[in-house]
Each structure stands twice: as structure tokens, then as C-alpha cells.
Amino acid sequence: MADHTCNCGGNGANSCASGKPSTPESGKVDRRSFLRKSVVMTAGLAAVAASLAPLRDLTDLGSVDQFLQKHYKELTPAEMEKALERIRGEVSRQYGLRPHLRDLKPMDGVEFVYCLNLTRCVGCRKCVHACVAENNQSRSPEIQYIRVVKMPNGTFDMERGDHTYAPETVPEKGFFYMPVQCHQCKNPPCVKVCPVDATWQEKDGITVIDYNWCIGCRYCEAACPYFARRFNFATPSIPKDQINANMSYLGNRPRQKGVMEKCHFCIQRTREGKYPACLEVCPTGSRKFGNILDPNSEVSYILKNKRVFVLKEEVGTLPRFFYYFDV
Amino acid sequence: MNTNAKESLVMTGLAVGFFGLAGAFALTLWAKPLEPVVNPPTPPDFTNTATVRQSPAEIYRTEGDTSGFSCYSCHDAKKKLEIHLDTNGEAILAEPHKDLVMRHGRKNRNDYCFNCHDAKNLEQLRVNEGQTFKLTEGNRLCGSCHGPTYRDWERGVHGRMQGFWDLSRGASAKSDCTSCHDPHAPSFPPIKPGPRPHALHPEPAAGETPKHTP
Numbered sequence: 001m002a003d004h005t006c007n008c009g010g011n012g013a014n015s016c017a018s019g020k021p022s023t024p025e026s027g028k029v030d031r032r033s034f035l036r037k038s039v040v041m042t043a044g045l046a047a048v049a050a051s052l053a054p055l056r057d058l059t060d061l062g063s064v065d066q067f068l069q070k071h072y073k074e075l076t077p078a079e080m081e082k083a084l085e086r087i088r089g090e091v092s093r094q095y096g097l098r099p100h101l102r103d104l105k106p107m108d109g110v111e112f113v114y115c116l117n118l119t120r121c122v123g124c125r126k127c128v129h130a131c132v133a134e135n136n137q138s139r140s141p142e143i144q145y146i147r148v149v150k151m152p153n154g155t156f157d158m159e160r161g162d163h164t165y166a167p168e169t170v171p172e173k174g175f176f177y178m179p180v181q182c183h184q185c186k187n188p189p190c191v192k193v194c195p196v197d198a199t200w201q202e203k204d205g206i207t208v209i210d211y212n213w214c215i216g217c218r219y220c221e222a223a224c225p226y227f228a229r230r231f232n233f234a235t236p237s238i239p240k241d242q243i244n245a246n247m248s249y250l251g252n253r254p255r256q257k258g259v260m261e262k263c264h265f266c267i268q269r270t271r272e273g274k275y276p277a278c279l280e281v282c283p284t285g286s287r288k289f290g291n292i293l294d295p296n297s298e299v300s301y302i303l304k305n306k307r308v309f310v311l312k313e314e315v316g317t318l319p320r321f322f323y324y325f326d327v
Numbered sequence: 328m329n330t331n332a333k334e335s336l337v338m339t340g341l342a343v344g345f346f347g348l349a350g351a352f353a354l355t356l357w358a359k360p361l362e363p364v365v366n367p368p369t370p371p372d373f374t375n376t377a378t379v380r381q382s383p384a385e386i387y388r389t390e391g392d393t394s395g396f397s398c399y400s401c402h403d404a405k406k407k408l409e410i411h412l413d414t415n416g417e418a419i420l421a422e423p424h425k426d427l428v429m430r431h432g433r434k435n436r437n438d439y440c441f442n443c444h445d446a447k448n449l450e451q452l453r454v455n456e457g458q459t460f461k462l463t464e465g466n467r468l469c470g471s472c473h474g475p476t477y478r479d480w481e482r483g484v485h486g487r488m489q490g491f492w493d494l495s496r497g498a499s500a501k502s503d504c505t506s507c508h509d510p511h512a513p514s515f516p517p518i519k520p521g522p523r524p525h526a527l528h529p530e531p532a533a534g535e536t537p538k539h540t541p
Contacts, residue, residue, distance in 0.1 A: 033334075036338045125373065128521060129373040129521050133374045165520070170520045273492060273493030274497070280376045284487075284507070285502070285507070301482045
């Protein structure tokens with residue numbers, strides 16, 4: 001360091017701004033170079049500060065409690081009650097009504113199965129819209145759990161399906177309609193790929209998502225062969241007067257931006273013994289739901305007596321959603 | 328050019344560049360957030376759970392207008408009802424029955440009134456074997472011909488269900504045959520489909536292929 005003659009305050013030859021030995025008379029920083037450098041520094045700092053401008057819009061940050069909340073399976077009853085109370089507060093603030101929110105557990109001796117009659121379905125999409133209303137899905141941008149695919153008669157090639165049909169009346173001659181939603185697989189690929197265990201299969205067969213644990217990587221969306229999972233790319237928007245106050249923690253409570261969601265067989269209804277919303281609205285009675293472990297249930301009767309079809313059976317997902325035919 | 332002037336030039340350039348950047352960031356000159364899409368609300372018809380029509384039993388239960396079921400306010404109970412056919416073999420219907428469309432059975436061949444209605448008591452239904460039913464017991468009349476469907480219906484597999492799958496927690500209600508099927512033209516009527524999924528981008532003009540379907 002003995003031969004270091006630079007006066008810029010650096011401790012090595014290369015850290016000197018000008019990179020050359022200074023003249024003896026520049027022993028102190030001269031006024032002109034100080035001003036010059038400070039203007040550049042100010043401009044640089046201003047640019048950095050301005051580039052952080054998008055943070056000004058970051059108003060929907062969750063609370064500290066939400067950030068520190070544990071995984072669903074690790075929550076004690078007291079912690080769960082605290083989380084529920086926090087969510088009730090959030091919903092009241094955002095939508096102006098206090099929800100009937102609770103954490104419904106699976107029932108003993110129950111495994112849910114869904115059957116859909118392809119002979120009867122006319123493709124009216126009422127199930128799609130009843131589902132949106134029941135499960136507090138975002139209206140704009142639109143999130144729908146059920147996709148009704150119009151298929152030409154004589155094929156099950158999904159590539160030939162059309163989900164944007166809009167004729168005056170349905171059904172159209174020469175086509176059949178196949179609503180597709182989460183199949184609640186017994187061997188679910190979406191659960192296998194989740195890196196954080198934010199989605200899992202409950203003992204009644206419903207694959208659920210902890211919206212507070214999901215990191216939004218969308219692996220599950222890619223893994224699902226049924227296009228059943230939806231991602232909240234934007235903050236969901238639901239009109240205040242259309243919110244469904246009957247909510248379940250793992251079900252239809254409002255979701256936040258950046259998390260996955262999907263059909264959960266209307267957990268807030270079915271775990272209280274009721275039929276799902278899509279079933280009740282279906283004008284043709286094509287949709288059947290029940291407990292497969294009960295030999296007298298409707299779904300047991302269908303699986304015993306009807307011609308049943310499993311969508312994409314070859315991928316080995318073992319769905320709990322069956323299509324069947326009357327004749 | 329001496330070193331001082333060179334440094335001065337670089338510094339001025341940097342300062343201008345930085346201020347330009349700062350201004351651009353502050354005004355978000357690029358990467359402007361897209362206008363949020365606002366989809367039109369779905370009409371409420373697509374979320375209501377009502378059946379497409381009402382069966383006589385349902386009309387009685389909900390205390391609706393049952394005047395259509397009192398046949399003898401027009402017909403004479405003492406006179407035997409006769410059906411007059413026109414030259415095409417079609418029944419000539421009186422004014423109150425004008426909107427009746429007969430499309431029952433393959434090739435619409437179940438078109439004779441007294442296949443199902445009792446000729447002796449018009450306020451009753453009657454099957455060929457002679458058994459009579461009240462108007463509110465239509466399901467059993469339908470079942471006298473449509474055996475397999477009736478069996479499925481009894482098990483809750485044909486037709487609509489409402490209420491509870493878990494019967495220990497609440498009741499489930501089946502719909503009547505004629506809550507969905509018009510007995511005179513039973514095939515399920517074509518209905519208007521609900522709105523299709525909205526595209527993320529504006530709808531393409533006619534003839535243009537959509538860039539992205541939802």
C-alpha cells in the first residue's frame with residue numbers, strides 16, 4: 001500500500017474511480033468532481049427507488065398471523081379456531097357479511113363417488129354456473145371448476161371436443177356432452193407432484209387444498225390429466241351480493257391471488273350430508289352422488305347395474321368420478 | 328480531449344440516463360397493467376334449481392293453480408266422451424286443449440287419449456289393465472309401461488334428486504316424472520345453454536380464429 005497515491009478513499013489500486021494516480025494537488029476532493037458525482041449518485045438512487053414503484057400497489061399482503069400459520073394438518077383445534085376467526089374477519093371486511101365458516105372433517109365410513117349419465121346430459125352448463133355461485137369462484141377473471149365438452153358421437157377423443165359451443169338450444173344432433181371436473185382420484189398425480197404438501201387426499205376421497213400453504217407453483221395443474229385445477233392469476237373478484245356465506249376452510253372460502261383451486265365435491269355441503277350444488281341444479285338428473293361404502297346408495301346401484309366408463313382409464317389415476325350410460 | 332472533459336461527459340451521460348430511467352419507472356412507461364376484464368353476470372336462470380315444469384302432484388303440494396284439473400267444470404259427467412277425428416285421422420280437440428302436442432312413443436304412436444286417461448272419469452288416470460290412479464299418482468302410471476326406468480327412478484338413479492345423500496341427516500326428494508317430462512310429449516325439451524367460458528382476451532372478429540381459448 002506504500003505506493004498507493006490515489007486519494008479517492010479506496011484501499012486498493014483498482015477501486016479508485018478514475019483508475020489513475022492522482023496528481024499531488026488533488027489531495028482533497030475538489031468541488032466540481034464532488035458535485036458531479038453527487039448528481040450521478042442522486043440520479044442512480046432515484047432510478048432504483050422508482051424501479052421499486054410496483055411495491056406501492058402491494059396492498060393485499062396478508063397479516064402476520066396468516067404468514068406464520070402452520071400447515072393444516074399441524075394446527076391444533078385452538079390454532080384452527082384462531083385461523084377461522086381471522087378468515088371470518090377478512091371476509092367481513094372485504095364482503096361486508098360474516099360467513100358461516102367452519103372446518104368440516106371427513107365422516108367415518110364414507111367414501112364419495114360421483115356418477116354422471118352421458119345418455120341424459122344435454123350440455124346446458126347449469127352445473128358450471130351453479131358451481132361458480134356455490135363455491136365463490138372469481139367472476140372476473142373467470143374461474144370455473146366444470147368444463148362441459150361437446151363431443152361428436154362415436155368417439156371419446158378429447159382432441160375433437162369443443163367447450164366453447166354456443167348454439168340457441170342444446171342438445172345438438174350428432175353430439176354428446178361430457179362435463180369434466182376434478183375426478184378425486186384414488187391415485188392422484190396432483191398430490192404426488194406438490195412440493196410443499198399443500199394438497200392431499202382426505203379419507204373420504206376428496207383431494208383438498210390448503211390455500212394458505214399453496215405456493216402457486218402450478219405443478220399440480222400440469223400433472224392433472226383432467227384439466228381440473230385452476231390458478232388464481234389475479235386477485236379473485238366476486239360481487240358482494242353474490243358471495244355464498246356457507247363456507248368451509250378446505251372448501252369454498254375466498255381464495256387469494258397466486259393459489260390453486262379446484263372442485264372439492266362441495267365439501268361444505270357434502271360433509272353435512274347434502275348433495276353437491278351441481279347435482280341439485282342439473283335439470284336432467286344426469287348427476288348422481290353418494291357414499292360408495294353404502295351398498296344401498298345410488299352410486300352403488302349405478303356401479304353394479306349400469307355400463308360405466310372411466311375417462312382416461314389408461315393413465316392409472318383410479319378416479320372416483322364415473323360416466324355411465326342408460327342403455 | 329483531456330481526462331477531465333472525458334469524465335465530465337461520462338458523468339453527465341450517466342446522470343441523464345439515470346434520471347430518464349427514474350422518470351420512466353415512476354410513470355410506468357412500459358409493462359402497464361392490463362385493464363381488468365369484467366365479465367357480464369350470469370343470468371339467474373342458470374343457477375336456480377327449479378324443474379323445467381310442474382307435475383300435478385307438485386302443483387297440489389305448492390297450492391298452485393289446479394283449475395286445469397277439474398274436467399267437469401266444462402265436460403258433462405253424464406255424457407260419454409267421444410273423440411272425433413278429422414280426415415287425417417287426427418283428433419279434433421276443443422279450444423282449451425288446442426295447445427296440446429302429442430309426441431309420445433316411437434313414431435309418436437301412443438296418441439290415443441284413453442291409453443292413459445280414464446274415459447269414465449276424466450279426473451283419473453287408467454292403464455290398459457284397468458287399474459286407475461289419481462292425477463297426482465302419475466308416476467305409477469308411467470311405470471306401468473316404462474318398467475326399467477321406473478325401477479331406476481325408485482332407486483334415485485333416474486331423474487332429479489334434492490336434499491341429502493345421507494338419509495340419517497335429512498330427507499332426499501325425488502322429482503315426479505312429469506316434473507321434467509311433458510306426458511303428452513315426453514322427450515326432454517331442448518333448452519338454452521348457459522354462457523360459455525369467457526375468453527381471457529377480447530372476442531375475435533367474425534372469421535378470425537381466436538388466439539387463445541380459456
